Amino acid sequence: xxxxMPPIGGQSSQxxxxxxxxxxxxxxxxxxxxxxKETLSxxxxxxxxxxxSLLSLRNASDALIPTGDVSLYDAKTAVSGDTNVLTAQVEPxxxxxxxxxxxxxxxxxxxxxxxxxxxxxTEISENAGLGDKTFTITVGDTSWEVTVSxxxxxxxxxxxxxxxxxINNSEAGxxxxxxxxxxxxxxxxxxxxxxxxxSENAVSLSEAGEMHNILASCGISSxxxxxxxxxxxxxxxxxxxxxxxxNGLDFVRSSNIVTDAVPGVTLxxxxxxxxxxxxxxxEIKPDTNAIKAKIKAFIAxxxxxxxxxxxxxMVDAHAGIRGDLAGEAAYLNLKTQMARAVQRRVEGAESPGxxxxxxxxxxxxxxGQLSIDNESKLNKALAENPDSVxxxxxxxxxxxxxxxxxxEPFVKATxxxxxxxxxxxNQINTIDSRxxxxxGRLEMREKALRTQFSSLLRAYTLVNTQSAMLNxxxxxxxxxxLY
Numbered sequence: 001x002x003x004x005m006p007p008i009g010g011q012s013s014q015x016x017x018x019x020x021x022x023x024x025x026x027x028x029x030x031x032x033x034x035x036x037k038e039t040l041s042x043x044x045x046x047x048x049x050x051x052x053s054l055l056s057l058r059n060a061s062d063a064l065i066p067t068g069d070v071s072l073y074d075a076k077t078a079v080s081g082d083t084n085v086l087t088a089q090v091e092p093x094x095x096x097x098x099x100x101x102x103x104x105x106x107x108x109x110x111x112x113x114x115x116x117x118x119x120x121x122t123e124i125s126e127n128a129g130l131g132d133k134t135f136t137i138t139v140g141d142t143s144w145e146v147t148v149s150x151x152x153x154x155x156x157x158x159x160x161x162x163x164x165x166x167i168n169n170s171e172a173g174x175x176x177x178x179x180x181x182x183x184x185x186x187x188x189x190x191x192x193x194x195x196x197x198x199s200e201n202a203v204s205l206s207e208a209g210e211m212h213n214i215l216a217s218c219g220i221s222s223x224x225x226x227x228x229x230x231x232x233x234x235x236x237x238x239x240x241x242x243x244x245x246x247n248g249l250d251f252v253r254s255s256n257i258v259t260d261a262v263p264g265v266t267l268x269x270x271x272x273x274x275x276x277x278x279x280x281x282x283e284i285k286p287d288t289n290a291i292k293a294k295i296k297a298f299i300a301x302x303x304x305x306x307x308x309x310x311x312x313x314m315v316d317a318h319a320g321i322r323g324d325l326a327g328e329a330a331y332l333n334l335k336t337q338m339a340r341a342v343q344r345r346v347e348g349a350e351s352p353g354x355x356x357x358x359x360x361x362x363x364x365x366x367x368g369q370l371s372i373d374n375e376s377k378l379n380k381a382l383a384e385n386p387d388s389v390x391x392x393x394x395x396x397x398x399x400x401x402x403x404x405x406x407x408e409p410f411v412k413a414t415x416x417x418x419x420x421x422x423x424x425x426n427q428i429n430t431i432d433s434r435x436x437x438x439x440g441r442l443e444m445r446e447k448a449l450r451t452q453f454s455s456l457l458r459a460y461t462l463v464n465t466q467s468a469m470l471n472x473x474x475x476x477x478x479x480x481x482l483y
Contacts, residue, residue, distance in 0.1 A: 019449050023445070033434055037435075043324060044428075047417050049308070051410070053301075054411050055407070056301045057304075058407035059301075062400075064400035075286070075290045077285060077287035077290075078282055078284055079285065081281035084271050085270060086267060088284075089265070089266045090265055090266075094284050096286070097284050100246070100279035102273055103269050103272050104245065104272060105272045106256050107240065107269075109197050110199075112192045114160065114218040115220075115229055116188075118156060118186060119186055119188045120186070122155050123217075124156050124217050127216075132148070136206045137175075137176060137203065139202070146167055148163050149162070163214070175194065177195060192220070196254075197242075198241050198255060218231065262284075267282075286382065286383055288379055302342065303370055309331060310335070312325040313328070315327075343356070346397050360378045
């Protein structure tokens with residue numbers, strides 16, 4: 001006869017399974033908290049996306065509201081008849097007009113060159129003599145002294161290279177640049193070029209004394225014109241300035257960028273024209289593309305926000321779908337107010353014919369989306385009645401102002417969305433604290449269970465051993481009784 005508990009195989013693995021089951025039951029509150037945190041994190045991310053959408057619409061609205069004295073609605077553009085010859089940038093205050101411009105010549109940088117020398121010969125150092133040589137460079141009303149050293153045995157290439165280095169490293173280097181070039185193999189020539197164009201920036205070179213002068217030894221002179229291998233200036237000083245004819249009047253300027261010929265217009269001369277060619281037309285007119293781009297950006301941002309709010313506030317009982325913001329009065333009201341902001345007539349319209357977005361060819365469909373159905377209508381309004389378009393969007397009751405004001409309470413610091421996200425953040429922090437506390441308690445509980453089950457396992461093992469010994473004794477006793 002056998003007594004005791006029936007044998008159990010794989011006791012350790014069964015104990016681990018029992019602990020796992022116990023811990024799964026006791027972890028349910030913590031699992032619930034973690035799921036709640038995931039839901040809150042998802043909601044916080046949704047509010048972040050919503051804030052980005054509303055902020056984008058607020059900024060798009062602000063872009064249609066002028067600040068300061070310069071208005072985007074007054075923007076002008078310049079249309080050149082030949083952009084290879086000239087282009088122009090226009091300020092809003094420039095007058096609308098059409099000009100005819102003939103570019104006779106472009107402004108050039110003054111260039112002075114040395115004579116051409118055989119690189120390996122030494123006639124420069126022989127003529128100039130050894131030692132320090134000082135000369136003066138003048139550009140405009142400012143002069144700088146430059147000193148170069150000539151050493152025994154310096155060949156022509158070395159002397160010219162040292163000259164270029166000393167010029168570039170001196171204070172004069174901010175106004176002129178010097179380089180050595182090889183027109184033909186084995187030859188060297190120094191080039192000194194002004195860094196600014198026009199006769200007022202012409203380069204003047206001088207040195208004291210009559211003998212052993214470095215400039216004279218190099219054949220460099222700003223007083224004579226270079227010819228062939230001789231040194232001198234390359235372009236006559238009276239031809240360094242740009243010259244152009246604007247509507248029959250001749251203009252001479254030191255730069256190819258002209259800011260003072262037409263008020264509010266900056267001309268950039270790019271290419272001279274052949275004598276007898278027609279002047280290039282330049283039309284100054286309203287820049288409708290600039291404001292139109294802002295209007296299109298506003299429409300795109302408005303539509304994106306409407307779609308976002310529609311998705312988040314929708315309720316579909318049949319499909320069992322409920323948006324994250326369903327039933328929240330603030331956002332349901334925002335949708336309604338946005339629709340009214342773009343549909344309602346603007347009071348105090350400059351033009352009786354432009355008081356609603358519809359008057360610009362902009363319509364709203366049943367889903368609340370805006371679109372430009374008649375772009376020619378918009379173009380005409382921008383070209384002919386920019387003040388009326390300005391009033392429609394940017395007056396005290398304008399569409400952009402209304403929309404901007406609707407967005408502000410939601411997106412500003414300490415606004416509606418900010419407060420909601422902070423509230424969610426506080427809830428998440430509270431959950432994190434509770435989870436941390438529960439994790440500590442569960443860890444202690446798991447240790448206690450392991451201790452308890454280990455004790456039970458030892459007791460069970462002892463009982464099994466004693467039971468086996470008892471069974472063996474009883475079996476032996478029974479056998480002896482039979483015999």
